[in-house]
Amino acid sequence: MLGLATGPVCIASCGPVVLPWMLVQPRGVRVHARQMTLFLGARLAGYLLFASLIWMAGAAIARTWGEQSWMVGAVQLLLACGLLIYAAGWPHAHCAVARSEPPGLVQIGAAPAEPPQTRPTGAVALGFLTGINLCPPFLVAGVRVAQLPSLANALAFFALFFLGTAVWFMPLLSLSVVRRTPSFLTVARMAAVLLACWYGFSGASLLIEKAIYG
């Protein structure tokens, strides 16, 4: 219930990463469904890792924002790098899109078109990083987990919390039907760069602030 209730805030928090990443994917429901599954799977892994850490460390890890700012800053810098890699890897994505488009003329007897190839590493990396990125619903769930009696309970709690939030990601699959033109992909790539700039700025600010003020 906590996951379902806080899902809108979750999707809003992860939106700056998920949206440009989805937009640079080739068109097609199957491609998007596969990528989304990988993303959510990696996100679940991040959730469970965080749940284990919180349960072991107790509420201490979530006691003060100052203690967490190192991690938040580092995760944001990694997210910035991830988005920049996606933006820079655009030519590959563009080739995949070109392959997925139907050819103008079909030669009888020719080999069938190669299906678009997308690498799973990006989805896994971004999913894991968003899984350990602190957002308000995540902190609420973390505080609850710290009070649970066993690790199994903590993991089960976070797994169900994940399921509740994951439901809110499903509407994003509708982006798979939007036609990918070169202009569309350029926009997605530019958006990824802009969002990477923000994550980079925010992460660096947090780390500098921590280094100066402790």
Next chain:
Amino acid sequence: MASAAIPHPKRRPPPFRTVGRSVLLTLPIALWALLMFTPTLRSPGLNHHIGAAAAVLFMTLLFFLMMRTGKTYRWRRYFFVTLGFLFPVGFIASLIHLRGSMSISLEHMLGGDTPFCHMVIPMILIPAALTRTVIFPGSILPTATNPHSVAVMIGLWLALTLVLGKAWCSYACFFGGIEEGFAALPKHIRIRKIDPRLRLVPWALLIAVAVLSAALFEPVYCMWLCPFKAVTEFPAVTGVKTAIQMGIFVALFVGLVVVLPFLTKKRTQCGFFCPFGAFQSLFNKINLFEIRFDRTKCADCTLCQTACPTMALSAESIREGKTLLNCMKCGACVDSCKKHAAVWHLKGTPVAVKPERARLLFLYGAWALATMLGGSIIANSLATILGFLPIR
């Protein structure tokens, strides 16, 4: 032989319409302008009377000239640049009257005293849909200290957008006139080669600010990227963060609104940066008015492409007889076309058949709304300036 050396005096082209017909066509706008400013003309205060009378005359005269000459862009530009340069005057004066400063403090933000601007609209949509929250520190309904509330501005924007589509950016936006003014200053273009991919930046920025605003629960564009904060209202500089914000505002204003328009003769902020402009482009799809090209007359001279202030034309789009989605319907291409191939068009009617009728229908709507919104800003700002003058 001697007579051949003497140049023939240039014949001025005949006016587009007779004075009588132009006056008749201007009458509805004149009456509308009078109706708009009657409350101001009745209220006490000589400065406001003069401001309102000047605005009525100004808007009516420009419309008359549009009718008389058949040119749209030239006369619209006078209005738009005047609006762009007068808006900050009236706005800053009202801020200083209310708060004593252009900067806004955290207390005023929390008190809902921040005037709502149309730029925020794309940023509030996702958070409003997901969490039913308006992520702007303003008031939903007008108050005594803040008449520019969220509801008023969204209502105005919606009404104007349904009538004008992206022409909002040429007839209603009170920011674009500043850069159009700077773009009009030089005689020659200094930077000609502009990467056409820059047209896509506003779309990327729209996606970025919309999702970031939802993630951070604050209007990111207003907090970090709005060039016009430099000449309107900005967060009070109280630390490193606000100093960086102010630095970004000033740098963007100088670069995108002053220097680049001067060098390129383009509206660089509107065409290559403004995310609201990209959002507004979507409404061109449902708007009735557009610019089309009569391919039977087009000489592919690219004069229209050079004239377009936001690069809303490409060789391919002209070949297809259309503009790109980001066309602001300013009329620059129509005015510049010597073959009369660029024409105003009402969707659902044949292209280049009675284009003047389409232009008239568009201009009546656009100018009536420009008079209502821009005219009132001009009138108030003139009254403010007159108030500063030591004349009684």
